[in-house]
Amino acid sequence: MLKARRSSEKALLTFAWGALVYTVLVILWGAVVRIAGAGAGCGDHWPLCNGAVVPPTPTVQTLIEFSHRLTSGLSGFVALVLVVWVFRARPKGDPARLGAAASLVLLVFEGLVGGLQVRLGWTADSTHPGRGFIQGVHLANTFSLIAAFALTIHWLRGAPLVRLRGQGWWSVGVVSTLVGVLALGMAGAVTALGDLLYRPTGSTPLDTLRSDFSATATFFEQLRVVHPVLGVLVCAGLFVLARTAMARRPSADVARWSAAVTALIISQGFVGFLNVALKAPNWLQLSHLLFACLLWLATVLLGYNVLAASSRSSAPSRASKEVTA
Structure with missing residues (x-):
């Protein structure tokens, strides 16, 4: 019984590490979208892409932007699995629950900020000053997100909640x-x-x-x-x-x-x-x-x-x- 519990905790910790690494990779892919000027690859449509769930006859820029949306959506699913797993494995009041829940909330907000940027047309070659502001907000939320994942891992390893x-x-x-x-x-x-x-x-x-x-x-x-x-x-x-x-x-x-x-x-x-x-x-x-x-x-x-x-x-x-x- 104890061996099975330790194996489950190890699997949970490994999954949390995987969630963090995957999220960083998604962040880097988001930068590729920006560098490639593909932020408008789905037009000003969000969450649809050019008005469709799966864009027909996509261009290269559409494929780049659409792939980023798919990987971002998968990261949301990963965060949801982590929340459910942590809440089932850890008792009420465990700080790891707080970290996992914060990760999911921040990931949802991350998607909303990205969606707002698309709907406003502040992508590709847009030089609107507001784009700089929303880019900064996007980065702040991104950093908060990976910090939440990192602290979740820290708490899963038994670290205390500090004040x-x-x-x-x-x-x-x-x-x-x-x-x-x-x-x-x-x-x-x-x-x-x-x-x-x-x-x-x-x-x-x-x-x-x-x-x-x-x-x-x-x-x-x-x-x-x-x-x-x-x-x-x-x-x-x-x-x-x-x-x-x-x-x-x-x-x-x-x-x-x-x-x-x-x-x-x-x-x-x-x-x-x-x-x-x-x-x-x-x-x-x-x-x-x-x-x-x-x-x-x-x-x-x-x-x-x-x-x-x-x-x-x-x-x-x-x-x-x-x-x-």
């Missing part, structure tokens, strides 16, 4: 860092859109910067500088948090995720530099997005384990106060 209250400056540092990385990702989504609509010009990055601030520069071109500047500031703060946590909140999990965050900051910085220097080639944009997802997940798990370590380290002091009182 922000009573953590002092640790909670401020963790929340500020998470908000910063999220804002960085949103700025990156807008920058990627600008690179798609207005390919960087000039023989050097400095020439591109000058053209982005010329009198004829568009809204999206002028915003391009925000992402790299924000990247330097946010990654510096994230590096400080990682190093401080390793020194003052030592634990195996904190050390592991601090090392991961540090490595990803270096890797992402290098990829970002190449992206600017090589004028945002398509394959490098996808690599940049993949590293952004990995850095976000590592930051979430680092922050979570920092708060967990802070809770453990503060527990004896609270107990001693009670004894003294």
